[in-house]
Amino acid sequence: MRFLILLTIIVTCCLSFVRWENPVWKAPNYFNAPFYKVEVSQLTRAKVELGRKLFYDPILSKNNTISCASCHNSYHAFAHTDHALSHGIYDSIGTRNAPALFNLAWSKELMWDGASFHLDAQALAPIENKIEMDEKLNHVLQKLQANPSYVSAFQTAYGKGPITGEKFLNALQSFQLTLVSANSKYDSVKLGKVNFNAQEQSGYQLFTMHCNRCHTEPLFTNHQFADNGLAVNPELNDVGRYRISRKSNDSLKFKVPSLRNLSYTYPYMHDGRFNSLQSVLKHYTKGIVQHPNLDEGLRAGIPLSDKERTDIIAFLLTLNDRSFVFDKQFSQPK
Numbered sequence: 001m002r003f004l005i006l007l008t009i010i011v012t013c014c015l016s017f018v019r020w021e022n023p024v025w026k027a028p029n030y031f032n033a034p035f036y037k038v039e040v041s042q043l044t045r046a047k048v049e050l051g052r053k054l055f056y057d058p059i060l061s062k063n064n065t066i067s068c069a070s071c072h073n074s075y076h077a078f079a080h081t082d083h084a085l086s087h088g089i090y091d092s093i094g095t096r097n098a099p100a101l102f103n104l105a106w107s108k109e110l111m112w113d114g115a116s117f118h119l120d121a122q123a124l125a126p127i128e129n130k131i132e133m134d135e136k137l138n139h140v141l142q143k144l145q146a147n148p149s150y151v152s153a154f155q156t157a158y159g160k161g162p163i164t165g166e167k168f169l170n171a172l173q174s175f176q177l178t179l180v181s182a183n184s185k186y187d188s189v190k191l192g193k194v195n196f197n198a199q200e201q202s203g204y205q206l207f208t209m210h211c212n213r214c215h216t217e218p219l220f221t222n223h224q225f226a227d228n229g230l231a232v233n234p235e236l237n238d239v240g241r242y243r244i245s246r247k248s249n250d251s252l253k254f255k256v257p258s259l260r261n262l263s264y265t266y267p268y269m270h271d272g273r274f275n276s277l278q279s280v281l282k283h284y285t286k287g288i289v290q291h292p293n294l295d296e297g298l299r300a301g302i303p304l305s306d307k308e309r310t311d312i313i314a315f316l317l318t319l320n321d322r323s324f325v326f327d328k329q330f331s332q333p334k
Contacts, residue, residue: 066088
C-alpha cells in the first residue's frame with residue numbers, strides 16, 4: 001500500500017503557481033512561486049479541517065499518546081521550546097530539534113536532512129519511526145475506520161468510500177499547506193504600510209550583506225542544505241544530509257531553516273544547541289569550525305561587532321508573525 005501511495009504522489013505532483021483566490025489559502029504576491037500546486041477544487045475547507053483534526057490527534061501513534069502537535073506546537077510557530085531534542089513515544093528522545101512548520105508550500109525537501117521529498121508523504125516518517133510514533137499506516141487507517149466521527153469527516157471531505165492512505169495523507173497535507181506566515185512587521189514594510197526604525201534598518205542592511213545568500217528573503221531560506229560550521233556533537237554524531245544521499249559532499253549539511261518567527265522557535269540549530277539569537281550570531285562571528293564541506297561564505301566567519309549583532313537581532317525580530325502564531329484556525333480544534 002505504501003508503494004502505491006508514493007507512486008500516486010509522484011504521478012500527480014506537478015509544479016505551477018498557486019491560484020491565489022483560494023479562500024482557505026492566501027499568500028502575498030511578493031512571495032516566490034510555490035512548489036506545490038494548490039487548486040481551489042482540491043484544497044477545500046473540509047479537507048483542511050480534517051487534516052487539522054488529525055494533526056492534533058494522538059490516535060496516529062501506537063499507544064495513542066503522541067500527536068503531530070506534540071512536537072509542533074501552534075503557539076511556537078509549530079516548533080517546540082521545552083527541550084533541545086524532540087521527545088516521542090514511551091518517553092523516547094530523538095536526535096534532532098523539531099523544525100517549525102510554516103510556509104511549507106515552498107519546500108521541496110522536508111526535515112533537516114531532506115528525507116521526505118513531498119509533503120503528502122512526509123507524515124509516514126514520524127508515524128512509522130520507532131522513536132516518534134512507532135505505528136504502522138495500515139493500523140492507523142483501521143483505527144480511523146472504526147471511529148464514526150472520522151468516517152463521517154472523510155466522507156464529507158472526499159466522498160463515499162473507505163478511508164485510504166492517500167486520503168489520510170492528503171488531509172494532513174491540506175492543513176499544513178494553510179500554515180502561511182506572512183504578516184510580520186517585515187511584511188508590512190514590504191507592503192509599504194510601515195517603516196523600519198533606525199536600528200532595524202541598520203540590521204536589515206547588515207543582514208542583506210552577510211546573511212541573505214542562505215536565508216534569502218522573503219521566505220528567509222534558500223531551501224538548500226549547508227554546513228554552517230557547527231562542531232559535531234559527539235553524543236549524536238549527526239552527519240546530516242549524508243545520511244540520505246550517501247554523498248561525501250553532503251556530510252554535515254542540514255537544511256537552511258527560515259528565520260521567520262524566531263522568537264517562538266528557540267532553541268536553534270538542528271540539535272537545539274543555542275538558546276538565544278546572541279549565541280547564534282556569536283557562533284557565526286567566532287565559533288565557526290572548519291569542515292571540508294563548510295559553506296564557502298563562512299570560511300572566514302562573519303565579522304560583526306557587538307552593536308552590529310544587536311542591530312541584526314532587531315531586524316530579525318521584525319520577522320515575528322504574532323497573528324500567525326495565535327491564529328485560532330491553526331490551534332487545536334475544540
